[in-house]
Amino acid sequence: MTKITINKAPEFLGQEALIKGWVYNFRSSGSLYFLQIRDGLGFIQAIVNKAEVSAKVWQECEKITLESSVELSGKISKHPKKEEYELQVAEIKIVQISQEYPIGKKDHGPDFLLDNRHLWLRSGKQWAIQRIRNTVINAIYEFLNKGGYIKIDSPILTPNACEGTTTLFELEYFDLGKAYLAQSGQLYIEAAIFSHGKVFDFGPVFRAEKSKTRRHLTEFWMMDAEAAFVEHEENMKIQEELICFVIQKVLAENAKELEILERDLEPLKKIKAPFGRITHAEAVKKLNKLGSDIKADDDLGGDDETLLTQDSEVPIFVEKWPAAIKAFYMKCDKSDKIALCDDLIAPEGFGEIIGGSQREDDYDTLLKRIKEQKLSVPDFQWYLDLRKYGSVPHSGFGVGLERLVGWISGTHHVRETIPFPRMINRIRP
Numbered sequence: 362m363t364k365i366t367i368n369k370a371p372e373f374l375g376q377e378a379l380i381k382g383w384v385y386n387f388r389s390s391g392s393l394y395f396l397q398i399r400d401g402l403g404f405i406q407a408i409v410n411k412a413e414v415s416a417k418v419w420q421e422c423e424k425i426t427l428e429s430s431v432e433l434s435g436k437i438s439k440h441p442k443k444e445e446y447e448l449q450v451a452e453i454k455i456v457q458i459s460q461e462y463p464i465g466k467k468d469h470g471p472d473f474l475l476d477n478r479h480l481w482l483r484s485g486k487q488w489a490i491q492r493i494r495n496t497v498i499n500a501i502y503e504f505l506n507k508g509g510y511i512k513i514d515s516p517i518l519t520p521n522a523c524e525g526t527t528t529l530f531e532l533e534y535f536d537l538g539k540a541y542l543a544q545s546g547q548l549y550i551e552a553a554i555f556s557h558g559k560v561f562d563f564g565p566v567f568r569a570e571k572s573k574t575r576r577h578l579t580e581f582w583m584m585d586a587e588a589a590f591v592e593h594e595e596n597m598k599i600q601e602e603l604i605c606f607v608i609q610k611v612l613a614e615n616a617k618e619l620e621i622l623e624r625d626l627e628p629l630k631k632i633k634a635p636f637g638r639i640t641h642a643e644a645v646k647k648l649n650k651l652g653s654d655i656k657a658d659d660d661l662g663g664d665d666e667t668l669l670t671q672d673s674e675v676p677i678f679v680e681k682w683p684a685a686i687k688a689f690y691m692k693c694d695k696s697d698k699i700a701l702c703d704d705l706i707a708p709e710g711f712g713e714i715i716g717g718s719q720r721e722d723d724y725d726t727l728l729k730r731i732k733e734q735k736l737s738v739p740d741f742q743w744y745l746d747l748r749k750y751g752s753v754p755h756s757g758f759g760v761g762l763e764r765l766v767g768w769i770s771g772t773h774h775v776r777e778t779i780p781f782p783r784m785i786n787r788i789r790p
Contacts, residue, residue, distance in 0.1 A: 362434055367403030370446040373437045380448060381432045384425055394422045407433050407448040421453045430456035478781055479790050489618035490778055493611055494766045500610035501584055504603050510559040510586060515546025521740035528570045542567035547585045547757060548744055551720060554589040554755055561586040571785055575774040576663060576712050578763060580783035587757035593701040593719040596756035597678055600705055600715050601634045608632050611769050624771040628709055637677035644669055644679050658683050663712055670708040678703045689730040691718040711768035717758025724748035
């Protein structure tokens, strides 16, 4: 008998097959057992007819509990009314009888589910979110590889901060003093553009912000990309093309997952270039008219981001921010007061998903900024060196994976978009 995975069931219609998986739900009518089976790649209903199986098979069926692991053999059939396939069971082998499963059909609070995250990952919606996450990751790799980028791994332990130390996790590094968990790999991969032209990294980063909002995690995954000879306008175009590519991939490859999540597909289908654009100054004026009390030199809050995109079907670039509230490495326009940077804001209230900028390529200007922000010049001397030996205009951006997955999947709290979330009040499991 041929062992198959559930997603291959249509190819074996009318044939005998063996399926191995877990029973995530079941019911009985007295003469029939309906077992809902999950094998990691799909879901199928297995039907046990008491009149057509041996007494031993029926007795085994009666032992089954939620999340028991089983091996089932029988004939693949098609559901009489739906575009679904079923297994008409002939034989059952129980691999393990599960103990009473703590996550039932009743509603559970978020704390209970997070305490049992190791088990909650098995639920249909969590299964769907993580598979969409996987598609997003692979799509980002595919887009960048096709665009000539190569992956350069940046360190997680760093001797200095990318944007100040106020939101960093600090530790003692042997006899060498303080070290920090990286908040971005950007500065390090900038060094690699002078060797490879276009580079990216993709890994975990850490922010010690004492924030409990639905958009924040203390450990999350970031893709940082950097490219030589790319300036502000082209940088935004690359971001735009990347997001469109990723969404098309998810629509093409995750129809079942989006259906499980009951995600409205129409907003995603409308995501096409060009995206909206507005300067920070224009955004402040618009927000003030909409009732926000944001000031000229303020960052955008979550409510501000939602207001800005409430009438837009596509993401919006908020570009050209006051340099005074942006990082030292961002290049400014001729006024030296406006940073050539952008935040990309997703529609439907999902907020910022990308932050990017043209990087300062002049040694003296960068040195001045480092001093103005009272950062240690010796700590950043290696970074300054990049401007001494063949400096060129260059730009980059960072994509927050969990926020991007949250938007595409329609999941409003990023804690559900990462397998094991780390927040200011949660480090377990």
